[in-house]
Amino acid sequence: MTELTAFPITSKWPASHPERLQLYSLATPNGVKVSIMLEETGLPYEAHKVSFDTRDQLSPEFVSLNPNNKIPAMIDPSGPGGRPLPLFESGAILIYLADKTGQLLPADPGLRYQAIQWLMFQMGGVGPMFGQVGFFNKFAGKEIDDKRPRDRYVAESRRLLSVLDRQLADNTWLAGDEYSIADIAVFPWVRNLIGFYEAGELVGFSEFKQVQRALNTFLDRPAVQRGLVVPE
Structure with a gap:
């Protein structure tokens, strides 16, 4: 295993356990995808908080790992061939961890x-559509008199929810009967839409019974509950 000190990000967030997977994240919908996955698979990891309040994501150390300056990012000290593997983009990380562990991807x-x-x-x-609804419903969008942008994203979010609802009407989980990385990716965003973004009524969430059912089942999982608060 190569010394993680070769990665500039470790100068800002030193690794107390360099043998573990290093996660750089925040408890946002994209961030918790990876922490939930790690909790589900049981891989040992060390979480480092990337604070938006202090603009950590724009620091040279973080950008050295993710040039797109978005969370989450990670370093696996025991990547392919035993060499450290740096990764960003939550979807790519989910696929990598599924392949590494042989879990949550058929x-x-x-x-x-x-x-x-x-x-x-x-x-x-x-992700993009629910995020836009959150902006226009909870943040600066409230100051915009023209509601057409908000309404456009609300309509598209409703359409996406209806797609999910139809899929879940005939399946326990999104990809069938087995829980997978697809569910780990989608349901933190659904939770955020009706929770943090306070947009449940706006998008008519009560209409989507199958999405509600799957979301509740997802949130009941112990690994999900642990992953949702990482990093603390």
Whole structure:
């Protein structure tokens, strides 16, 4: 295992346990995807808080690991070939951790890609659209008199929720009967939409019974409950 001090980010966030996977994150919907995955798989890890209040994500040390200056990012000290592997982008990290552990992504190629397509559905649709609704409903968007931008994102979020609801009507989880990284990606965003963003009524969340059912089942998982508060 190569010394993690070769990575500039460790000068700002020193590793107390350099043999463990190093997670640089915050408890946002994208951030908790990885902490939930780590809790589900049981991989040992060390979490470092990247504070938006102090703009840690813009620091040279963090940008050295993720040039896109977004959380989460990580270093696996025992990556492929025994060499450290730095990674950013939550979707890529989920796939990597699933492959590393053989968990939460089906081994069957067809089923594997069924799960990956729903992961991409979150990354390309659910995350960006729900985030825009959050902006216009809770943050600076309230100051904008023209409500057409907000209404556009609300309509698209409702459409996405209806897609999820139809899928979950015939399946226990998004990719079928087995819980997977697709669910770990999607449901923190659903939780944030109706919780932190306070947009449940705005998007008519009560209409989407299957999404509610799956969200509640997701939130009942002990590993999810632990991962949602990482880093503390």
